[in-house]
Amino acid sequence: MVVDPEGRAPVRIGVLSAEHVHAPTYISLLASMPGAHLVGVWDDDRQRAAAAAEPVATRAFDAIEALLERVDGVVIASANSRHLRLVEIAAGAGVHILCEKPLATTVEDARAIVDACARAGVRLMTAFPTRWNPAARALESAVRSGALGTPVFLEGVNTGTMPDIHAAWFVDPVLAGGGAVTDHVVHLADLFRWILRSEVVEVYAVANRILQERFAGVETGGLVSMRFASGVSATIDCSWSKPRSYPTWGGLSVQAVGTGGAFGIDAFRQRLAVYGTRETGISWPTWGPDADREMLAEFVSMVRDDREPAVTGVDGLRAVEIVDAAYRSIAASAPVSLG
Amino acid sequence: MADGGGPGLHAGSRAVSDMRPARARTDTPLRVGVVGAGFIGETHVAAWAAEGVQAVIHDVDAGRAAALADRHGARVAESLDELFGAVDVVDVCSPTHHHAGVAIAAARPGRHVNCEKPMARTLADAEAMLAAARDAGVRLFVAHVVRFFPEYVAARAAVLAGAIGEPAVLRLTRASFRPRQPAGHWFFDHAKSGGIVLDLMIHDLDYARWIAGDVVAVHCRSASLAQPDAGVDHAVAILTHRSGAISHVSASWGYAPPIFRTALEIAGSHGLIEQDSTTTAPVTPSLLAGAAGGGLTGIADTGLAGDPFRLELAEFAKAIRDGSEARIGAADGLEALRIALAADASARTGAVVRLTQAAG
Numbered sequence: 001m002v003v004d005p006e007g008r009a010p011v012r013i014g015v016l017s018a019e020h021v022h023a024p025t026y027i028s029l030l031a032s033m034p035g036a037h038l039v040g041v042w043d044d045d046r047q048r049a050a051a052a053a054e055p056v057a058t059r060a061f062d063a064i065e066a067l068l069e070r071v072d073g074v075v076i077a078s079a080n081s082r083h084l085r086l087v088e089i090a091a092g093a094g095v096h097i098l099c100e101k102p103l104a105t106t107v108e109d110a111r112a113i114v115d116a117c118a119r120a121g122v123r124l125m126t127a128f129p130t131r132w133n134p135a136a137r138a139l140e141s142a143v144r145s146g147a148l149g150t151p152v153f154l155e156g157v158n159t160g161t162m163p164d165i166h167a168a169w170f171v172d173p174v175l176a177g178g179g180a181v182t183d184h185v186v187h188l189a190d191l192f193r194w195i196l197r198s199e200v201v202e203v204y205a206v207a208n209r210i211l212q213e214r215f216a217g218v219e220t221g222g223l224v225s226m227r228f229a230s231g232v233s234a235t236i237d238c239s240w241s242k243p244r245s246y247p248t249w250g251g252l253s254v255q256a257v258g259t260g261g262a263f264g265i266d267a268f269r270q271r272l273a274v275y276g277t278r279e280t281g282i283s284w285p286t287w288g289p290d291a292d293r294e295m296l297a298e299f300v301s302m303v304r305d306d307r308e309p310a311v312t313g314v315d316g317l318r319a320v321e322i323v324d325a326a327y328r329s330i331a332a333s334a335p336v337s338l339g
Numbered sequence: 340m341a342d343g344g345g346p347g348l349h350a351g352s353r354a355v356s357d358m359r360p361a362r363a364r365t366d367t368p369l370r371v372g373v374v375g376a377g378f379i380g381e382t383h384v385a386a387w388a389a390e391g392v393q394a395v396i397h398d399v400d401a402g403r404a405a406a407l408a409d410r411h412g413a414r415v416a417e418s419l420d421e422l423f424g425a426v427d428v429v430d431v432c433s434p435t436h437h438h439a440g441v442a443i444a445a446a447r448p449g450r451h452v453n454c455e456k457p458m459a460r461t462l463a464d465a466e467a468m469l470a471a472a473r474d475a476g477v478r479l480f481v482a483h484v485v486r487f488f489p490e491y492v493a494a495r496a497a498v499l500a501g502a503i504g505e506p507a508v509l510r511l512t513r514a515s516f517r518p519r520q521p522a523g524h525w526f527f528d529h530a531k532s533g534g535i536v537l538d539l540m541i542h543d544l545d546y547a548r549w550i551a552g553d554v555v556a557v558h559c560r561s562a563s564l565a566q567p568d569a570g571v572d573h574a575v576a577i578l579t580h581r582s583g584a585i586s587h588v589s590a591s592w593g594y595a596p597p598i599f600r601t602a603l604e605i606a607g608s609h610g611l612i613e614q615d616s617t618t619t620a621p622v623t624p625s626l627l628a629g630a631a632g633g634g635l636t637g638i639a640d641t642g643l644a645g646d647p648f649r650l651e652l653a654e655f656a657k658a659i660r661d662g663s664e665a666r667i668g669a670a671d672g673l674e675a676l677r678i679a680l681a682a683d684a685s686a687r688t689g690a691v692v693r694l695t696q697a698a699g
Contacts, residue, residue, distance in 0.1 A: 152562035153573045155589055157510070159606075204558050204691070206577055206585045210507035210608050221508040221606070223577050223587050225560055227689075233560040235575050237587055239508045241606030255514070257562070257573045257593035262514070333556065334691050 010037035011304045014071040016064065016086045017078030018043050018052035020100050021166035022127070022292070026075050029293050031056035036300045042067045068093035073303040075127075075296075076100060079169040080177045084109045084116075091120035098125045098299040098309075102186045102323060103316030105177025110320040114313045125299050125309035126316030128190045130252060132294035135265035139256055140195050142263045149260030151196065154234040156188035160250025162212045162220060162240040171217050179218025181207060181326050184238035186319035187252060189226070190311070193318060195256075198230035200318075204335040205326035211241055224326045229339075247273070248284040267291075368392060369656050372422040372450075374441050375432035376400070376407040379455050383430050383482075384411050386648035390656070394430070397422045423448050428659060430652075431455060435538070436531040439464035442479070443471040451478040451659050453652070456545075457537045457679060458672035460530075465673045472669065480655045480665055481672025485542040486549060487647035487654070490614050494603055498550055503607030506551045509586040511543035512602040517572060517592040536561070536574050536683045537676070540590035544576065544682065545667075545675035550605060551584035553674070557692045559682035576682040588682075 013036050015027055023041075030038040040059035043049035049060040061067040068074070068089070073096040076086045083104050090097050097117060103126050104110035117124035130136050142148045163170035163183060170176050170183065193199065203226045207219035221239040228234065242250050252267040270288030295311075302309040325338045371387050373380050376398035387394045388411055397416040398404035408415045416422035419441065423429065429445035431438050431454040439459045442452045452472060458481045459465040472479035485491050498506060518526060525531040532538055536559065548554055561574035573593045578586040594600070602615040658665040681692035 152593070153560075153575070153591075155575060202689070204577065206556075206558075206579050208507060208583050208585055210505055210583060211606055212608075213504075214608050221585060223508070223585050225558060225575065225577055227560065233562055233575070235560075235577070235587060235589075237508065237510055239606060241508050241604075241611055243610050246611065255512075255589075257591055262591070262594040335558070335689060 008035070008304070010035055011073060011300045012037050012039050012071045013300065013303075014039045014061075014067045014074045014095075015041045015052070016043075016067075016074050016076045016090065017082065018048050019079045019082070019167060019169065020077035021163065021170075022100060023052055023077040024055070025292055026077060026296060027052055027056055027058065029290070029296050030075070031058060033293070033296060033300060035304065036296075039070050040067055064089060065093070068095055071095055073098065073299065075299070079167075079172075079175040080182070081105045081109075081175050084113055087113045087124075088116050091116045091122050094120060094122060096123040096125075096303045098127055098296075099313070099316065100127045101316065101319070102177065102182060103313065103320050105174075105182065107317075107321055107324045110317040114317050117313055123302055123306070123309060124313030124316075125302060126190075126311050126313055126319070127295060128187060128311045128315065128319075129291040129295040130187045130191050130267065131194060131311055132291040132298070133252075133267045134289050135267045135269070136191055136254075139254060139263055139265045143195050143256070143258070147260055148256060148258035148263050151232050151256055151258040153257045154192050154195070154232065155255045156192065156234065156253070157237045158184040158188050158250070158252045159237055159239050159241045160184065161242045161244065161246060162215065165244075171215070173218050176218065178323070178327065179207075179222075180220055180238045180240045181205065181222045181224070181330075182218075182323055183240070185222070185224055185236055185323050185326060186316075188234075188236045188238075188254070189319045189322040190315055191254070192226075192228070192234050193315070196228050196230055196232055198228040198232065200226045200322050200325070200338050201229050202227040202335050202337050203322060203325035203329050205329040207330050211239060212243075219330075222326070226322065245281070247282040248286075369428055369659065370426040371395070371428045371430055371656075372397065372416060372426035373430045373432055374398070374419070374422065374445075375434070375437075375455075376403045377432065377434075380432035381407055381410075382648055383432055383455075383652065384413060386646060386652050387430070388413075389646065389649050390653050392656070395422055395425050419444060423450055427451060428453060428656070434525045434531055435533060436460040436525070439468050442468045446471040446475040446477050446479070449475055449477055453480045453482055453655050454672070455482050456484075456672065456675070457533060457541050458669070458676050460533055460537070462673070462677060462680060465676050469669050469673060478655075478659050479669040480658070481667060481669055481675075482651055482655075483542065483545045483667050483672065483675060484647050484651050485546050486667050487651040489645055489647070490616075490619065491546060491603065494605060494612050494614060495550060497612055498605060498607070502610055503605060503612055504609030506582070506584045506605055506607050508604075508606040509547050509551055509584065510589075510602070510604040511547060511586065512589045512600065513539055513543055514589070514591040514594050514600045515539075515598060516594050516596040533679065533683060535572060535590050535592055536576070536686065537679045539592070540574055540576060540588055540682065541675050541679040543588045543590070544578070544678045545671065546603075547578055547580075547586040547588055548671075548674060548678065551580040551582055551586060553581045553694075554578045554678050555581050555694055557678060557681040557685055557694065559685040560689075561686040574682070574686060576685070578678070
């Protein structure tokens with residue numbers, strides 16, 4: 001436990017499920033976060049809970065109720081389709097929630113998650129760390145300050161390796177809710193909504209299953225085009241197009257064009273190029289600021305102050321609606337409207 | 340490299356490309372006339388000169404033709420007929436909406452034609468050009484110069500060599516500043532130029548087809564940067580290829596001078612190709628003298644790896660001389676135009692345009 005710099009009682013945080021690849025990162029950051037006390041980890045797989053708790057010597061809980069009665073807030077890091085059930089349990093226990101993205105695999109589930117938290121009177125935050133990435137914030141500032149003039153087009157790229165290297169459920173159509181479109185549209189869709197302060201009204205999307213040695217379980221390639229109520233257009237390349245040989249997991253970049261010129265960001269450009277042995281190959285460790293830490297600090301602060309988080313559950317719901325529209329467009333081979 | 344037989348070539352190009360030169364000239368240098376003394380006309384005159392060909396120049400603005408001729412020590416033809424009488428090949432560098440008229444007029448008396456991209460302003464014009472070339476038995480080329488840029492050639496060679504397996508997702512980018520033509524210039528008149536989609540994006544529409552094959556559906560969104568007569572300054576097309584591959588093609592005149600950035604990414608079933616002009620420039624001068632904001636229009640750096648304009652014109656000249664194929668035929672130019680017009684229509688209506696090629 002690390003004491004709050006202002007001497008206040010630490011906010012007690014638990015982690016529900018370590019299924020997601022981000023869980024170990026969150027656990028490690030929470031264990032050392034000023035003002036937070038990581039109470040422990042629960043997972044329906046005891047071994048996974050123990051393995052996740054061990055590196056920071058926190059407690060692995062067998063009973064979810066036992067953890068929930070000891071915390072003020074939880075981070076839910078299960079497979080996408082299991083978010084709703086865990087949200088309902090946590091909200092029922094009166095605990096504030098940070099839920100991993102995407103909020104759910106269907107619009108219905110996402111809405112049920114938002115409603116369950118509203119009914120229970122608990123705060124719900126969606127894990128969109130990109131909003132704390134300094135490059136993304138610089139773009140938001142360039143738009144807010146007027147430096148970019150009136151934005152007219154945003155082109156986003158959030159491509160990566162196929163995440164089955166982390167956990168098999170990522171490429172399971174039921175547990176994950178889909179493939180590359182589910183996995184990689186929401187970060188940029190949320191970032192664009194935030195930058196533009198506008199909602200998506202139309203979506204066109206295409207997808208295929210050629211990448212990753214023609215993996216056929218879910219879509220691996222996807223391109224999404226969207227139009228906002230403000231008139232701005234945007235696109236997202238969400239493909240799992242990085243091969244296993246790529247020096248890092250992937251990346252996130254945006255080229256924004258407005259009446260004042262253009263503004264490019266590459267969220268993970270601050271990296272080293274490390275050339276190892278033939279076996280270790282080339283890697284690109286990043287040295288830029290840690291957006292996950294800032295996001296978790298916001299969650300802890302939000303729980304302590306009992307206020308609306310910077311990224312709400314409704315933001316998570318809106319992103320799921322955009323993903324849903326993308327799948328509807330893929331099925332219809334035509335643009336679909338939204339909202 | 341004159342394979343022309345990649346995934347993008349159509350049976351339709353056979354009719355023209357099988358034609359042998361109307362007059363074989365293997366011994367004497369090719370005589371070339373350039374119609375249009377604007378930006379691309381001058382680029383071609385210079386490239387022809389570097390290839391040892393002193394072009395004859397014609398422009399409806401005689402003063403402009405004379406000025407260009409003076410800069411390159413070339414001759415001027417006062418009329419098209421005078422030009423046609425003096426050359427073997429007519430290189431059409433006039434405004435887009437005049438391409439068909441000049442090309443057809445040149446083909447009729449038996450002149451081979453090299454036409455700057457886009458092939459024409461309308462499909463009907465492009466088809467008439469193909470028919471005229473076929474009827475006259477002359478060669479017709481469309482100058483999609485990106486097929487001669489070494490990085491694009493190298494990427495295609497890697498694809499053909501199987502380095503990344505089957506192409507799946509392509510992302511092609513061409514970003515520059517708004518050409519510094521005066522207001523009212525034909526370039527900014529959509530009815531004449533076709534705007535950014537027909538002028539700039541068509542480079543990558545053709546390249547996408549060269550890599551991933553025929554396109555069956557086109558969706559495009561575009562935006563204007565609010566200058567009163569600007570037309571469209573930024574556009575992104577999403578293509579679905581018959582193979583199942585998908586392409587994201589972006590064209591912009593929304594950046595600040597002097598940038599001209601090109602980027603390509605070809606993701607395949609077994610690998611990935613990345614190339615970005617901002618990270619592969621072999622020379623990065625930062626000189627105080629002459630620090631300025633770019634020229635009339637953005638143009639890719641062509642200096643160090645071989646001038647693509649020279650490579651292009653030399654390949655066309657060789658094809659005319661020996662009857663060989665060039666890597667791009669007139670039918671390819673027609674298909675690129677078909678995709679571009681579909682993108683332009685989609686940008687206006689918001690609907691997806693489905694394509695059925697003449698040659699299937």
